[in-house]
Amino acid sequence: MALNASDLNAGDTHEEVVVDDLTRTQLVMYAGASGDYNPLHTDEVYCKEAAGYERGTFAHGMLSMGLTGKMLTNFVGDGRLTKYGVRFTNQVWPGDTLTARATVVEVRAEGGEHFVDLDVVTTNQDGATVITGSATARVDP
Template sequence: MALSASQLNAGDTHEEVVVDDLTRTQLVMYSGASGDYNPLHTDDLYCKEAAGYPGVFAHGMLSMGLTGKMLTNYVGDGRLKKYGVRFTNQVWPGDTLTAKATVVEVRDEDGDKVVELALETVNQDGKTVVTGSATARVDP
């Protein structure tokens, strides 16, 4: 279901829990699919004893992928024109992340109606792990 410009208002929000109790297995799956095999994301021994981290943590791109799931669920498939994020905090196994999109404005762009969204993903402690923005084509 696509969004409709006539029914969108600045300040409207949509949020989803995009992962509940993040597992190390999912980090391995993401490494395998994405091709990013950095041991920081799969190798606890390396993290603790060589890299100086308490353990493995999620790929930034996994946080973006999880946030993207909320985004495409909200705007519909094939509707994104732009999607960008900043990674503000690391994501750890056991984390539960909630991703939220807030409507900034609806405007015309290249003959289409588009919605501009502000994005934020927070962990179970309310700490922001991803901030970003997206532009998506919407129906009139």
Template sequence: MSDTVTTDKLYLAVGQEAEPFTFPPLTRTDFVKYQGASGDFHPLHHDDEFAKKTGFPSVFSVGMLQAGLLATYVTDWLGVETLRRFKVRFADQCWPGDELTCSAIVTEVEETEQGRRVVLDLFCRRQSGSYALKGDAEFLLP
């Protein structure tokens, strides 16, 4: 097993960190747009009055919205066509106004007969420092 990968335009090594990216603050409109795309119309994610009656301070994001942002971040870097596995664990709720910063670190690099296998640890943090998501992904680069 090697601890580095070189592609035409990309050199990767175990321990290397990707450039973090901070998305614009989440809005209620983002929540509703995601709900429309996913078909999950639970009122906790768009009806402030309902959310408050249920004990929450406000509406909050569907966790898969953050997962989608994290997936976009990492596939923009290494390419969606090379993605082989993407896994996340939901860690904290996200609220209107939250700014999410995604980051990744290379944990494994291996030359295989099929290509260069790269495994990453993934993170999506709220501006408060808490993790909204943690996960990992595997890519098979040419």
């Protein structure tokens, strides 16, 4: 369901747990689907013994963005996003639980259409921010 501009106010939020206890298998699935086979994300031996990452594999940034995007499309409705951008601020590790939150910054009209601008933040179970970003979606009047 699409959002209505008349129902939205700056400061409104929508929040979802987008992954609970991230698994290494999901990193393998993401590698296969995206085509990013960087062993940093799937190969514990490479990470620990060759690359210097003692904790082992970590998630593709784009997986965190994809998980966060699920919260956005659930909030604004299918096919409504016009912009979505993020910065990756911390690594995401197997075992992490991520919560993604959108906050309404502005509701505006442009060229006869209505849009909502959103601030986007995803945090892990320790409260550390892993993604900050923004998004814009077309909304109904």
